[in-house]
Amino acid sequence: MTDEARARWHEQLQNALDEAAAGKPERLCAKIADLDGSALADVLEALDSEPRLVLWNNITAQRRGQVLVESHGEVRRGLIEATDAQTLADAVQGLDLDDLSDIDADLPPEVLRSVLERMPQERRQRFDALRVYPDDCAGGLMDADPVSVRPDADVASAAATLRRHREQQGALPEHLHALMVTDDSGRYLGMVELADLLVNDGDRPVREVMTRQDQALPVDLSAADVARRFEDHNLLSAAVVDDAGRLIGRITVDDVVDVLRAQAERSQLANTGLDNETDTFAPTLVASRRRAVWLGVNLVNALIAAAIISLFDETIDQLVALAVLMPVVASMGGVAGTQSMALVIRAIALDQVHGSTRWRLLRRELAVGGLNGLLWALVVAAVALAWFGNPALSAVFATAVILNLMMGVFAGTGIPMLLSRLGVDPALAGGVVLVALTDAVGFGVFLGLGSLLLI
């Protein structure tokens, strides 16, 4: 759709929503009839809270569950809050178990209980097996109960296993491209591609056509590491195994795509105090409250910088040029540090930083900072000389720029390494710490040198 077509579509939707709010939902229902849960979630998220609820109330129960799964956390919780227990139970009843386990923490306990009570015994057991694991590890991403065959079965009986599975479960598993191969005690041995089952003779043993691969994922592997394995080895699905190597589940790449999308959103919202579950269209008061905290943290930083400046108020009083130039010193350090920090955060995400690499990277960044510091110090010295005609001021300015640039790259390299060793995601708040440091050092060094050498 072009941008115009899209705008027109949304205008029509707006009109249909107004009609539905006035008690005539026919046009709205017709308009959204073709959209699946994922597309509906996208449309819902871009509405304000009132029309959002009008739309939600006109979605069929069957698609409502998928909308909850596909929505960002804050949006989902808003919808759940506005919906009665019976409607919610109907909505989530038919969800895939791995989807249900992604949202179960947001459901009211009595809704979850009634859904669990109505589950067939076997489904209930699989769900309980999934719920044990936190959402952000292999166990939380996997679907339990993968279809598996023995290595000494032949190709024809492997196909029969799949047929039996369809009869028992009523449907084939989604996204199936391979069957798992396990030994008699359930230990994972490898996979056999469905394509290989199709092209090989029925009496060949699975052993001869299977792929033995060591890409089985430990159940407690972090979601980020799972994603990296899928990327590095171009996997479509992978086996999840317990400590003893027994097959307990299967992760498919569509779950990994969701992990990557969440990572990208977290990067986009880094250093804003917001997370990837944030509702873009939250009501003003809710949105204001969430952002106020972050502004408050920043205010404390800014006031610390102000306090440092005020230590030198007499110096500034005697040489106002210092006040004019001091933001330049602070910002050059901040920018150089931000460059180092972004590269180091990426290197950590790519798992390139360990052992002696840390020192190698730090040395390299300091060298880069020193070189760029020298270059830009010469430029700023020339600018300041032309501007204020004061060689001593130029020298102090240039020195402060070099020092703060070095400080910036040092902190930009060290802070993310330190945070990640402490188990904190450096992308979330590293930038705030960095800027607080480069501001404080930038103002302090420049004004301090000025008060020593120029007054």
Add this chain to the structure above:
Amino acid sequence: MTDEARARWHEQLQNALDEAAAGKPERLCAKIADLDGSALADVLEALDSEPRLVLWNNITAQRRGQVLVESHGEVRRGLIEATDAQTLADAVQGLDLDDLSDIDADLPPEVLRSVLERMPQERRQRFDALRVYPDDCAGGLMDADPVSVRPDADVASAAATLRRHREQQGALPEHLHALMVTDDSGRYLGMVELADLLVNDGDRPVREVMTRQDQALPVDLSAADVARRFEDHNLLSAAVVDDAGRLIGRITVDDVVDVLRAQAERSQLANTGLDNETDTFAPTLVASRRRAVWLGVNLVNALIAAAIISLFDETIDQLVALAVLMPVVASMGGVAGTQSMALVIRAIALDQVHGSTRWRLLRRELAVGGLNGLLWALVVAAVALAWFGNPALSAVFATAVILNLMMGVFAGTGIPMLLSRLGVDPALAGGVVLVALTDAVGFGVFLGLGSLLLI
């Protein structure tokens, strides 16, 4: 691997590299024997340029091609530059065609020519069909020549088609979970899952077991939109069609995972002047040059802010407290604007911003900015009053904070919308424009009000 085990592994690698550099490559070769191209690329990228080349020279030709494909652009170009034409041709000869078309622009023309000349006619034609399309659209991501069957074929003959394909090509296509279904003129009709071919009787027509789906991707769809389709509909693969709806290729989800990873890396490196092809471990001089440009852009911004401050140097001379507090005004506007900008960039990426949504979002952000402005203006006024005991100064400070916060959210909302309408990725440089504005307005409004009302 634990962090310690990983550090030990890298230490051993370092020793093996030193030995190899001294002419004894046996230990190095043993150490890397088990690693595939992707893992080797990861290891290579975390080395400095000299050991990187030692490692590269000890990799077997067969894996070298994959290493080139998996490396970031700058690393890849460095390896290519250091390698003679014959070695390069051997390395890339056996690559999958979609991989080869990802890196062909980086290969020396004579190497590419010799590789193309040695290709069998049929492979050469498929490659030429792929090369027509830019890398960042559906055509650039797809693999040409998907396996397709007719809807009136039966299940057994569909399996036979796959068997024939294996005989002709020597292998099955990677990641195959479904065959494409096309009509006699090659128009795309849907897919038939391999699982359905396995569980259904051989004489059922494909028509009855296929999935008719409208998720065919136009060949010129952007890579970002391709990724969103895969995410929204949990696809493993999708058909690529031309204007007439004819099937011309197939995109698998592993290519989409690479697109998402590149997006995440671009977000991480936003506002640093670096892109996702940057070599983290580039030599100091190369790294310095790349970053210097960005520091220069920032210096211009900072000097503009300094020039605005210098307009008011007499005012500061009379009331030094203005110089102490002015960075607070600038930074509160910058932080509020960064929050708005991050949310709007995410909303644009989620395709939530069009038509009237723009105004709705802008109004909401201004309301949020106004509320938070009022809140923090009261706080800063109280702090300033306690600090300097000057009610008029407090009032000016509070007013400037409100105004700059509003300015921040206005610019933070408007700049990404404007940039994206102009076809520029707002994530790349929006932050720099924003901070330049909030600095200029913050200093200008605060010092301007101060000179009017306080002196």
